[in-house]
Amino acid sequence: MEQKFNTSLVTNFGPAKMLPDLKFAEMEPGWDCGGGTYKVTKEEVDKFAKLMGGANKGEITIPIGMIYIFGLRICWDRKVFLDGAIRAGDKISFFKPAKIGDTITTRLSIADKKEVKKEKDGKVRINRFLYVDMNATNQSGEKIVEIQMSFLLPATMQ
Amino acid sequence: MSKIDFASVQVGDTLPSKSLAVTQQLINEYADICGDYNSIHVDVEGMKSNTMFGGSTIAHGTINVEPVLQALCDIEGLLWPAEGSKIDLQFRAPVKPGFTLVSNLVVKEKKTEGGKNILVCDMKIQNKDGGDLAMGSTVIVCS
Numbered sequence: 174m175e176q177k178f179n180t181s182l183v184t185n186f187g188p189a190k191m192l193p194d195l196k197f198a199e200m201e202p203g204w205d206c207g208g209g210t211y212k213v214t215k216e217e218v219d220k221f222a223k224l225m226g227g228a229n230k231g232e233i234t235i236p237i238g239m240i241y242i243f244g245l246r247i248c249w250d251r252k253v254f255l256d257g258a259i260r261a262g263d264k265i266s267f268f269k270p271a272k273i274g275d276t277i278t279t280r281l282s283i284a285d286k287k288e289v290k291k292e293k294d295g296k297v298r299i300n301r302f303l304y305v306d307m308n309a310t311n312q313s314g315e316k317i318v319e320i321q322m323s324f325l326l327p328a329t330m331q
Numbered sequence: 332m333s334k335i336d337f338a339s340v341q342v343g344d345t346l347p348s349k350s351l352a353v354t355q356q357l358i359n360e361y362a363d364i365c366g367d368y369n370s371i372h373v374d375v376e377g378m379k380s381n382t383m384f385g386g387s388t389i390a391h392g393t394i395n396v397e398p399v400l401q402a403l404c405d406i407e408g409l410l411w412p413a414e415g416s417k418i419d420l421q422f423r424a425p426v427k428p429g430f431t432l433v434s435n436l437v438v439k440e441k442k443t444e445g446g447k448n449i450l451v452c453d454m455k456i457q458n459k460d461g462g463d464l465a466m467g468s469t470v471i472v473c474s
Binding site for chain 1: 361397
């Protein structure tokens with residue numbers, strides 16, 4: 174399947190070494206995956222509100238779903254979505270609302286990893302899970318949202 | 332101001348839900364906004380020969396969550412979930428064009444903590460025509 178992503182949508186930062194450069198044993202909690210910044214524009218908010226079935230009626234608070242969109246852009250940019258990995262779930266905690274005109278900074282880091290042994294038909298399989306924190310703050314440093322994404326890593330990963 | 336009356340809510344109650352009809356057009360326009368044009372989402376012809384998802388494209392995982400995000404805001408009467416609100420979900424199945432996503436929130440605990448009225452709910456995102464697409468729990472803060 175072809176991986177196509179428009180990486181011109183955010184400004185990213187972080188170490189040159191990214192997740193695909195690591196083996197599972199090297200994926201330690203606290204490891205910095207980098208991050209990105211973006212400014213929330215009214216044009217984007219209007220486009221998103223219309224797509225999701227409503228017009229933005231002059232509100233300055235942005236739809237919460239847009240934070241996911243910005244997070245997606247940064248995750249692709251910082252290569253957090255590993256080839257063959259399956260998104261298993263999300264834990265989301267909400268803080269201050271984000272508003273049009275805010276400059277949001279999102280930071281990504283490894284939260285945890287886990288190996289789960291599964292036995293079927295006498296064969297033991299090890300499922301490897303990776304947990305990545307995606308924490309977003311506004312220009313004043315206030316938390317707006319914290320999301321912990323969990324991934325089932327491909328069986329071929331060492 | 333919350334759209335529900337906290338005092339009258341009882342454990343076992345089903346809270347108001349939100350739905351979203353997923354079409355290929357919605358997926359394409361979502362890709363335009365988020366920049367994720369992976370073939371798994373947008374290549375309708377190419378995915379026909381791919382057996383992994385039954386010959387179909389699938390929606391971005393973040394589209395799946397949208398009905399619960401909208402329901403949370405709607406119940407709390409806010410445009411952004413109140414501080415202290417939480418969602419914990421596990422994805423169960425991919426979402427394809429033609430699905431209608433429906434949020435399902437059932438109250439399992441009701442409490443007041445630190446002056447906040449809180450509802451803890453079992454949460455599901457289901458296809459209108461059947462099937463659980465995501466499951467988990469939510470914490471809703473009522474004002």
